[in-house]
Amino acid sequence: MNGKIVVDHLSKTFKKGGVQAVKDVSFKVEEGEFFAFLGPNGAGKSTIVQILTTLMNATSGTAFVAGFDVIKEPEKVRRHIGAALQETGVDPDLTGREMLELQAWIFGFGKREGRLRAEELLDIVQLTEAAERRIGRYSGGMRRRLDLALTLVHEPAVLFLDEPTTGLDPSNRMAVWEELRRLNKDKGTTIFLTTQYLEEADNLADRISIINDGEIVASGTPKELKARIGSDLIALTPVDGGDEDRTLHLLKSGLMDADVIRKQEKILIYVEEGTRQLLEVARILDRENIEVEDIQLSSPTLDDIFLKITGEGKRSYEQ
Amino acid sequence: MSSNVWRDTWLMTRRNVKTTLRNPFSFIPNLMISAFFLLVYEGGLSGISQLPTFEGANYLAFILPVSIVSAAIGGAGGAGQSIVKDIENGFFSRLLLTPASRLSIVLGPIIAGMLQLFVQTLLIIGIAFLLGLEVQTGMGGVLFVLLIAIGWGLAFAGYSAGVALRTGNAQAAQAGTFIFFPLIFLSTTFVPYELIDAQWLKIAAVINPTTYIFESMRTVLIDGWVFWDMMQGVIAITIVSTLTITFAAVSAKRAVSRG
Ligand SMILES: Nc1ncnc2c1ncn2[C@@H]1O[C@H](COP(=O)(O)OP(=O)(O)O)[C@@H](O)[C@H]1O
């Protein structure tokens, strides 16, 4: 048994509405790898997760998870994967403990083993104190943690997590991150995570694919992607009535290793080392007597990255 | 892997029974309405049974089947309600992600609904005995009445589970239940066929399968072991449950398959 994911020319068109949610997507995740799908709402992330976890059929293409064909051998796939979907899947009328025990028994644990496993997992996701309470009274964060625990009952080789931290407060998010890191490092679990947050993918993943509109538009390690995209973003707003074309031209020619593009009234500069480059930008502006209303240094958001990739033409970012 | 069907079904059923008991308001209202038929109509309408058509029969025994069918429908409707609840909570998907047998995932709530029906029907019969029910055919007749209730409940459980699986929506499933309830009244609910005045109600009663359920129960409660009169109900159940269970099976297949 292996923890690989191999996806080949996968497409999905929904009969209802005729939306092509996944367009000829191919990728591989190695055993023990932490892989992230980064993309905005509607990109097709959940659709891919549902196909890979045997909940949905693809329109065309093939996918193998843990060595089994998701279309032809769904039962075998289910034994080796754990999945936390975008919406949690718990019964609000059961207690946390009952929910975990039920899950363990469904996966074939004996009565006693199931009890012990539930106890163990409650401890891991820090729900021991709430174990006897009904899930209906859990907070969103507690529900998420329980949902995660449910996916771990049978120690799956591959773990799918569809936006596991969306809607969580920072402390719960950190707790989930910690647990995912531990699973990946200590247990060697292959993790397939989807997220809308660059920061999350950057922090956790060994490799990231950026998906937009059903297509993979860029792939690589966080470092590689950042090298292409620039890990920092300088955004400046020139004063009204200035010569923006000239400013753009001066910045483009004056800065090394930087991508300069225009977005509405702003000029965006993607760079590797923000602080050093910020000084350089200030020097150019000062020398050329260009006035600016505002200048900011930040990390690029997903929006900024898409703008950059699509702005340059996504061809060059395909692998 | 099919060796696990029994174990999975047991796990699913037990969990459904547990969660039903934790939501008493999912069954108490229906139970009260059903008991209400007995108490109120026995108290208020029992004078009707002095009419010659009743041939001196006990009105309690006449109205009891109405109460039982109402309890049976309410109990069996619990199956659909549990399924809808699971779909809305994402728990249905969680189950589909496990290796649990697909059959058990759908069967669990249906069996739990049938158990609910069984207990509710027993309670109603118990109340009727407390009110002084006398059964022409004795305990054998009570058993037959129970079997008819279970059969008719199964027919309705198939229907409610089918609607639930198809829509995954609580309102739609609820609306589906309301189609079955009027059937109780468009029938020989309060008086025998001969005493129904309106032509349209006579026609409705003849078409309505519930009429045959009532008649077969009343046969054993009031008249005795009259084979063909008893068979009316059995035939109605066979026809209707074949339809609804096929509907449930097709809907279930669609819900667990991967469109
Ligand atoms: N069951 C469905 N039927 C029809 N269209 C769907 C369905 N699920 C998703 N879609 C459409 O497919 C596209 C991708 O959706 P999804 O995979 O949920 O994206 P993401 O998870 O990245 O937000 C969207 O345009 C969405 O509207």
Ligand SMILES: [Mg+2]
């Ligand atoms: Mg999604």
